Amino acid sequence: xxxxxxxxxxxxxxxxxxxxxxxxxxxxxxxxxxxxxxxxxxxxxxxxxxxxxxxxxxxxxxxxxxxxxxxxxxxxxxxxxxxxxxxxxxxxxxxxxxxxxxxxxxxxxxxxxxxxxxxxxxxxxxxxxxxxxxxxxxxxxxxxxxxxxxxxxxxxxxxxxxxxxxxxxxxxxxxxxxxxxxxxxxxxxxxxxxxxxxxxxxxxxxxxxxxxxxxxxxxxxxxxxxxxxxxxxxxxxxxxxxxxxxxxxxxxxxxxxxxxxxxxxxxxxxxxxxxxxxxxxxxxxxxxxxxxxxxxxxxxxxxxxxxxxxxxxxxxxxxxxxxxxxxxxxxxxxxxxxxxxxxxxxxxxxxxxxxxxxxxxxxxxxxxxxxxxxxxxxxxxxxxxxxxxxxxxxxxxxxxxxxxxxxxxxxxxxxxxxxxxxxxxxxxxxxxxxxxxxxxxxxxxxxxxxxxxxxxxxxxxxxxxxxxxxxx
Amino acid sequence: xxxxxxxxxxxxxxxxxxxxxxxxxxxxxxxxxxxxxxxxxxxxxxxxxxxxxxxxxxxxxxxxxxxxxxxxxxxxxxxxxxxxxxxxxxxxxxxxxxxxxxxxxxxxxxxxxxxxxxxxxxxxxxxxxxxxxxxxxxxxxxxxxxxxxxxxxxxxxxxxxxxxxxxxxxxxxxxxxxxxxxxxxxxxxxxxxxxxxxxxxxxxxxxxxxxxxxxxxxxxxxxxxxxxxxxxxxxxxxxxxxxxxxxxxxxxxxxxxxxxxxxxxxxxxxxxxxxxxxxxxxxxxxxxxxxxxxxxxxxxxxxxxxxxxxxxxxxxxxxxxxxxxxxxxxxxxxxxxxxxxxxxxxxxxxxxxxxxxxxxxxxxxxxxxxxxxxxxxxxxxxxxxxxxxxxxxxxxxxxxxxxxxxxxxxxxxxxxxxxxxxxxxxxxxxxxxxxxxxxxxxxxxxxxxxxxxxxxxxxxxxxxxxxxxxxx
Numbered sequence: 001x002x003x004x005x006x007x008x009x010x011x012x013x014x015x016x017x018x019x020x021x022x023x024x025x026x027x028x029x030x031x032x033x034x035x036x037x038x039x040x041x042x043x044x045x046x047x048x049x050x051x052x053x054x055x056x057x058x059x060x061x062x063x064x065x066x067x068x069x070x071x072x073x074x075x076x077x078x079x080x081x082x083x084x085x086x087x088x089x090x091x092x093x094x095x096x097x098x099x100x101x102x103x104x105x106x107x108x109x110x111x112x113x114x115x116x117x118x119x120x121x122x123x124x125x126x127x128x129x130x131x132x133x134x135x136x137x138x139x140x141x142x143x144x145x146x147x148x149x150x151x152x153x154x155x156x157x158x159x160x161x162x163x164x165x166x167x168x169x170x171x172x173x174x175x176x177x178x179x180x181x182x183x184x185x186x187x188x189x190x191x192x193x194x195x196x197x198x199x200x201x202x203x204x205x206x207x208x209x210x211x212x213x214x215x216x217x218x219x220x221x222x223x224x225x226x227x228x229x230x231x232x233x234x235x236x237x238x239x240x241x242x243x244x245x246x247x248x249x250x251x252x253x254x255x256x257x258x259x260x261x262x263x264x265x266x267x268x269x270x271x272x273x274x275x276x277x278x279x280x281x282x283x284x285x286x287x288x289x290x291x292x293x294x295x296x297x298x299x300x301x302x303x304x305x306x307x308x309x310x311x312x313x314x315x316x317x318x319x320x321x322x323x324x325x326x327x328x329x330x331x332x333x334x335x336x337x338x339x340x341x342x343x344x345x346x347x348x349x350x351x352x353x354x355x356x357x358x359x360x361x362x363x364x365x366x367x368x369x370x371x372x373x374x375x376x377x378x379x380x381x382x383x384x385x386x387x388x389x390x391x392x393x394x395x396x397x398x399x400x401x402x403x404x405x406x407x408x409x410x411x412x413x414x415x416x417x418x419x420x421x422x423x424x425x426x427x428x429x430x431x432x433x434x435x436x437x438x439x440x441x442x443x444x445x446x447x448x449x450x451x452x453x454x455x456x457x458x459x460x461x462x463x464x465x466x467x468x469x470x471x472x
Numbered sequence: 473x474x475x476x477x478x479x480x481x482x483x484x485x486x487x488x489x490x491x492x493x494x495x496x497x498x499x500x501x502x503x504x505x506x507x508x509x510x511x512x513x514x515x516x517x518x519x520x521x522x523x524x525x526x527x528x529x530x531x532x533x534x535x536x537x538x539x540x541x542x543x544x545x546x547x548x549x550x551x552x553x554x555x556x557x558x559x560x561x562x563x564x565x566x567x568x569x570x571x572x573x574x575x576x577x578x579x580x581x582x583x584x585x586x587x588x589x590x591x592x593x594x595x596x597x598x599x600x601x602x603x604x605x606x607x608x609x610x611x612x613x614x615x616x617x618x619x620x621x622x623x624x625x626x627x628x629x630x631x632x633x634x635x636x637x638x639x640x641x642x643x644x645x646x647x648x649x650x651x652x653x654x655x656x657x658x659x660x661x662x663x664x665x666x667x668x669x670x671x672x673x674x675x676x677x678x679x680x681x682x683x684x685x686x687x688x689x690x691x692x693x694x695x696x697x698x699x700x701x702x703x704x705x706x707x708x709x710x711x712x713x714x715x716x717x718x719x720x721x722x723x724x725x726x727x728x729x730x731x732x733x734x735x736x737x738x739x740x741x742x743x744x745x746x747x748x749x750x751x752x753x754x755x756x757x758x759x760x761x762x763x764x765x766x767x768x769x770x771x772x773x774x775x776x777x778x779x780x781x782x783x784x785x786x787x788x789x790x791x792x793x794x795x796x797x798x799x800x801x802x803x804x805x806x807x808x809x810x811x812x813x814x815x816x817x818x819x820x821x822x823x824x825x826x827x828x829x830x831x832x833x834x835x836x837x838x839x840x841x842x843x844x845x846x847x848x849x850x851x852x853x854x855x856x857x858x859x860x861x862x863x864x865x866x867x868x869x870x871x872x873x874x875x876x877x878x879x880x881x882x883x884x885x886x887x888x889x890x891x892x893x894x895x896x897x898x899x900x901x902x903x904x905x906x907x908x909x910x911x912x913x914x915x916x917x918x919x920x921x922x923x924x925x926x927x928x929x930x931x932x933x934x935x936x937x938x939x940x941x942x943x944x
Contacts, residue, residue, distance in 0.1 A: 070768060174693070300542065306531045317799075
């Protein structure tokens with residue numbers, strides 16, 4: 001078995017290598033710098049590997065960097081430069097903060113508090129989950145940690161308290177709650193720069209390709225209206241798709257109260273975390289006033305947790321998700337940057353621009369947005385989708401002369417919302433689906449309807465809001 | 473207890489903060505750029521914290537970077553830039569490779585093979601340990617992993633096989649073997665750029681301050697003669713200091729043979745590792761021929777281990793030592809670089825240079841070398857010593873107009889050899905001392921004699937050899 005897996009991964013790896021080789025050796029257009037094309041060849045192979053998965057994506061990114069450096073397409077300094085980018089370290093800090101929120105128990109307590117207050121009816125239960133997502137969204141920057149680590153276990157225990165199990169009465173509450181939890185997670189992921197681990201990649205790409213600074217405040221400003229509308233209507237919308245047969249959910253409320261009692265009084269760690277997080281939010285939002293970089297603010301937060309012994313250094317060092325993400329996001333950033341620096345993006349945008357001379361930039365962006373959204377069906381990871389399709393999306397929009405801010409906004413928000421389509425799109429979705437309250441068929445069907453729901457809101461309310469902001 | 477420790481660390485932290493504050497606010501010379509001085513203030517506080525240890529050094533480096541960035545002394549881009557330096561990633565790759573050598577069992581097998589061949593007498597046993605250190609030195613780039621992880625456990629089981637225990641007959645063999653193991657480890661650490669985790673910091677500083685490229689081959693070229701002499705005479709020298717009362721050690725040989733039998737035939741992982749490591753060595757040595765950067769070569773090695781499934785990605789991701797080292801070495805590198813870029817080093821060197829107008833550069837280097845060597849008494853970590861005293865050492869040498877290559881060579885080798893002085897200088901020394909065969913008093917006494925031994929060889933044979941190389 002392991003032997004065969006080893007062989008399989010070796011063959012799938014071979015496909016990626018052949019792809020890179022074939023592209024590399026192709027005759028290339030005269031007006032395209034050779035290095036740009038070589039970076040593109042390796043980049044495409046790495047992205048393909050994210051779908052074929054011969055090796056974990058961190059390993060594949062390393063292979064890509066090694067291949068580019070060994071062939072002289074880029075220098076070792078260039079290859080490592082992504083790891084010195086503040087955006088990458090924002091992501092690392094985000095994982096370290098998220099670890100603290102889980103370990104201190106603050107995230108769990110907040111969610112239970114909301115449930116114990118709001119959850120008299122199934123709809124109230126749905127709102128309490130959305131509320132918890134909204135509270136934790138900006139400060140638990142791994143959506144997997146938030147949805148999968150904090151909320152999914154609570155959703156499960158609530159459903160079970162209502163005598164709703166995958167094999168017995170899933171319709172009573174479990175189906176509804178799993179769908180609400182999963183889709184709410186993606187909305188809050190979309191709403192904040194720190195809502196999903198790879199979001200800073202979007203901000204970085206926006207800067208690199210369009211020269212647009214899409215920082216914490218800008219990101220949240222653009223999402224606040226469509227995001228809140230989407231979150232506020234979600235429990236009702238899912239209610240229409242998967243109406244729970246229960247009407248009285250006070251049993252779940254009682255469970256939340258009991259679990260809160262078991263947690264006892266607020267620990268020192270929870271209190272400190274409860275002060276640090278709002279301060280971080282405040283500093284992120286008020287950047288125009290003090291000018292402190294989003295990354296610096298995040299590391300100030302990490303420092304305070306360390307100085308007050310709220311978090312132990314060893315726990316941070318053992319946060320392997322943080323380091324794995326550092327490796328692959330830093331490397332991808334290098335490649336994306338090299339695509340730009342070695343002229344590929346501009347060449348591509350210019351070439352594409354020729355096709356769109358008769359079409360308005362807005363039209364192109366909206367068409368590309370739909371393609372971008374639904375291309376998520378072929379990805380099993382939001383971040384891989386961003387890395388792979390995002391570059392194309394931005395380059396085409398650039399070529400078509402689309403309004404920069406609008407393009408970046410749609411890119412940013414759709415990068416997360418598109419996770420609604422499948423049951424394998426991102427960590428928390430996989431975990432919520434794994435609770436087993438929803439059949440795959442039903443997940444896909446409702447996912448498609450939710451995708452229309454998102455498009456209606458973000459291209460309806462959203463476009464109006466962004467017009468008001470002067471983004472197009 | 474924990475509470476008190478928390479308070480203690482808080483006070484010791486306060487001392488560091490006060491120190492930084494006091495330096496920061498001091499009136500500074502007119503010819504020194506203000507930023508350079510501010511970086512220096514924080515740098516000194518961070519280094520002081522390495523001695524006081526209010527928090528783990530990784531945490532302290534983060535606090536330092538945060539302080540420098542929050543005060544505007546450096547930008548966030550500058551603060552993170554150290555993490556994009558190839559030298560830092562050489563260290564990370566080194567830890568990942570070391571993990572593989574331990575996990576596959578190759579390191580253990582090589583050491584046992586040598587013992588089973590050479591260990592008829594105590595002296596032979598000593599030579600087998602030195603041989604194993606020499607074999608593993610260039611490729612197990614964490615001296616703690618090599619000495620503490622691979623060799624110390626073997627030394628212990630050999631001593632016990634010879635009926636030598638800390639409480640019963642330590643003199644029979646244990647005392648001798650622990651001293652040989654510990655000091656041999658420091659010699660091989662000195663001999664190779666990849667012999668100790670922080671050695672690339674030395675190379676980086678050499679480049680930054682002197683513009684000297686002290687890469688793998690150059691490093692080894694300078695150390696090969698004094699290093700081999702030192703290693704060859706060490707078992708005899710320690711024999712004079714701590715003569716084992718046993719003369720026949722074939723019982724240890726038998727144990728090594730039995731353990732080899734238990735290991736069975738070479739595993740696939742050991743074989744692959746046994747091919748990859750010599751190839752890496754070859755590529756490191758032959759850099760002038762192919763031009764591939766030391767870091768690139770190391771990552772090629774990591775890639776091969778991953779592609780062949782010799783090492784699992786997850787094992788690498790969970791190598792927390794690698795990530796901890798990344799954090800603090802990357803951050804220190806940033807600070808050291810900022811000292812240089814913001815004019816502090818040049819100012820210091822110029823100022824110091826005035827004192828030495830009547831003294832030859834060589835004399836200054838030799839005096840500084842002794843100060844550098846014995847200042848290790850106040851440090852509990854080789855890397856912290858390098859970071860703290862290395863900057864001063866190089867800056868003074870620069871100011872005194874000392875020959876660059878000679879200065880860098882002495883800096884490089886002494887940075888490791890100086891660990892002989894105490895029983896708390898570096899991981900493997902602590903572990904060998906912890907075997908409990910040697911009293912603290914005896915460790916210090918023999919350590920001082922070994923320091924004279926090193927100085928005699930490296931300033932005797934070494935200086936001649938470096939003269940022949942044209943390094944002064």
